[in-house]
Amino acid sequence: xxxxxxxxxxxALIAGGVLALLQRRLRESSREEALLDPPPVATPTRxxxxxxxxxxxxxxxxxxxxxxxxxxxxxxxxxxxxxxDAVEALMEGRRPVVGRExxxxxxxxxxxxxxxxxxxxxxxxxxxxxRHGVSLKEAKEACxxxxxxxxx
Numbered sequence: 001x002x003x004x005x006x007x008x009x010x011x012a013l014i015a016g017g018v019l020a021l022l023q024r025r026l027r028e029s030s031r032e033e034a035l036l037d038p039p040p041v042a043t044p045t046r047x048x049x050x051x052x053x054x055x056x057x058x059x060x061x062x063x064x065x066x067x068x069x070x071x072x073x074x075x076x077x078x079x080x081x082x083x084x085d086a087v088e089a090l091m092e093g094r095r096p097v098v099g100r101e102x103x104x105x106x107x108x109x110x111x112x113x114x115x116x117x118x119x120x121x122x123x124x125x126x127x128x129x130x131r132h133g134v135s136l137k138e139a140k141e142a143c144x145x146x147x148x149x150x151x152x
């Protein structure tokens with residue numbers, strides 16, 4: 001009788017071990033699936049220009065430059081460098097360029113046009129970049145467009 005009881009205890013222990021092992025494997029596989037499927041990220045909502053302007057001015061005034069850069073990136077869909085340059089331009093009182101398109105030529109660009117007519121592209125790009133607060137790439141694109149317009 002005791003031998004029969006010991007046999008049942010051994011069977012129960014083996015069955016319990018097998019069930020514990022199965023449960024552990026199921027838990028690990030569900031954890032791996034959770035890692036493969038990250039939770040959905042909410043898409044940022046675009047602010048109206050007035051709300052955006054007020055919010056970015058508030059962030060700059062309170063010294064939260066990093067948050068201002070993040071907000072600028074979310075609002076305009078630009079890269080980190082472009083957003084940083086734009087926020088710095090706002091901090092210095094200059095007008096930043098919104099988005100990725102180079103701005104159109106303005107009346108005050110006569111000296112830039114003069115550099116372009118003299119085939120001094122580098123000086124024209126430097127001046128355009130400084131005057132309009134844009135990236136080097138945007139300044140080059142704008143100067144190239146200006147040069148094509150001048151040469152007709």
